Amino acid sequence: MIVHLDADAFFVSVEQAADRRLRGKAVAVGGQRRGIIASASYEARALGVYTPMPTSRALRLCPHLILIPGDYRKYELFSRLMFSFANDYTAEVEHASIDEGYFDLGRQTKFTAAEAAAKIRDAIAGSLKISASFGIASNKLVSQVASKLKKPGGFVEVPRGEERAFLAPLANHWLPGIGKKAAEGLDAAGLRTVAQIAQASPEFLARHVGSYAPQLILFAQGLDDRPVVSEHGDATSYSEQETFGTDVTDEEFVLATARAMADRLMTKVRADGKTIRTVTVKLRYRDFTEASRSASLDEPTDLETETYSSLERLVKKGWTKRLGLRLVSVRFSQVYSGLFSAELALDSAHNTPQAQRELAHAIDALRSKFGKGSVMRGHDLWLKTREGEQ
Ligand SMILES: [Mg+2]
Numbered sequence: 001m002i003v004h005l006d007a008d009a010f011f012v013s014v015e016q017a018a019d020r021r022l023r024g025k026a027v028a029v030g031g032q033r034r035g036i037i038a039s040a041s042y043e044a045r046a047l048g049v050y051t052p053m054p055t056s057r058a059l060r061l062c063p064h065l066i067l068i069p070g071d072y073r074k075y076e077l078f079s080r081l082m083f084s085f086a087n088d089y090t091a092e093v094e095h096a097s098i099d100e101g102y103f104d105l106g107r108q109t110k111f112t113a114a115e116a117a118a119k120i121r122d123a124i125a126g127s128l129k130i131s132a133s134f135g136i137a138s139n140k141l142v143s144q145v146a147s148k149l150k151k152p153g154g155f156v157e158v159p160r161g162e163e164r165a166f167l168a169p170l171a172n173h174w175l176p177g178i179g180k181k182a183a184e185g186l187d188a189a190g191l192r193t194v195a196q197i198a199q200a201s202p203e204f205l206a207r208h209v210g211s212y213a214p215q216l217i218l219f220a221q222g223l224d225d226r227p228v229v230s231e232h233g234d235a236t237s238y239s240e241q242e243t244f245g246t247d248v249t250d251e252e253f254v255l256a257t258a259r260a261m262a263d264r265l266m267t268k269v270r271a272d273g274k275t276i277r278t279v280t281v282k283l284r285y286r287d288f289t290e291a292s293r294s295a296s297l298d299e300p301t302d303l304e305t306e307t308y309s310s311l312e313r314l315v316k317k318g319w320t321k322r323l324g325l326r327l328v329s330v331r332f333s334q335v336y337s338g339l340f341s342a343e344l345a346l347d348s349a350h351n352t353p354q355a356q357r358e359l360a361h362a363i364d365a366l367r368s369k370f371g372k373g374s375v376m377r378g379h380d381l382w383l384k385t386r387e388g389e390q
Pocket residue numbers: 006007008009010099100
């Protein structure tokens with residue numbers, strides 16, 4: 001059996017755990033640079049505050065809202081502690097994001113999955129003073145839906161064999177990959193519920209979701225064979241590396257290569273609806289020694305442009321030996337789900353992150369339609385020109 005854990009109003013819960021004066025009050029985290037709410041307490045939600053919402057609107061709705069700037073290092077610490085309680089029962093723990101994860105409890109035999117999940121829940125509540133919702137089922141998809149169905153403090157177990165019946169009455173947006181737009185299209189086509197999608201013909205469904213149709217039907221039938229993938233030490237990350245055929249001594253070239261890698265990685269980050277906070281650059285010298293440098297951004301991001309200056313600093317900091325390089329890698333870690341990601345409506349028209357965000361999405365769309373070379377940033381052009389000269 002697989003357990004999905006999803007912390008309730010995670011950032012705000014951590015703040016409330018750390019400061020008792022905030023408990024039971026309308027509290028929100030966010031409102032800094034991007035001017036949006038990243039997390040709202042259930043007390044604030046009762047007054048109409050939700051995420052993501054522009055801070056100005058939240059304050060109009062709820063003038064007494066206590067607004068706290070995000071302390072992402074603190075959330076990452078709580079996240080590690082939260083997952084460590086699951087590690088008491090199984091080594092098979094997959095961190096899907098800072099506050100969500102899957103545990104495979106099938107291999108431990110001391111407790112039933114539900115018993116182990118209840119112990120993990122109580123340990124988290126007792127030690128960290130935050131609440132999380134749990135879904136227990138025979139596969140990832142069903143456990144994830146189950147954990148989100150009765151938040152906060154949800155604890156839903158779906159017995160083996162009842163996966164399809166459990167999902168059947170739910171609205172289509174509960175299935176993975178069905179965002180607001182896709183849900184509207186499916187609604188209009190008469191496919192409002194998961195049961196209707198489970199019975200749809202792949203050809204008909206493909207008109208709305210393209211090549212995802214066969215997989216979506218399997219999900220709708222409650223079928224999912226994705227394994228829990230545990231990564232040791234750190235949560236899921238995005239990384240890419242490039243090996244050079246000859247020693248590279250040109251810093252400009254290394255920087256352009258690193259930026260191009262960041263661009264490709266961020267396209268994946270955006271496609272997954274995630275954001276990342278930590279950037280790591282690894283350099284391998286021609287004598288095969290390595291240097292690795294990391295930096296964390298103030299806030300999670302899904303924009304490559306917000307990583308460029310860190311990449312430059314990390315390459316300069318890491319490249320201390322006067323030796324040519326054979327390999328460069330870029331890695332994005334500390335993955336957050338959804339937060340500060342693409343579809344946020346922002347207030348100010350001249351907001352630079354928003355303009356960058358629209359640009360990044362336009363570039364993603366052009367590249368997926370017309371090929372990777374259809375749009376080039378400065379460093380892409382630079383790399384291409386250099387290729388031509390050699
Ligand atoms: Mg959560």
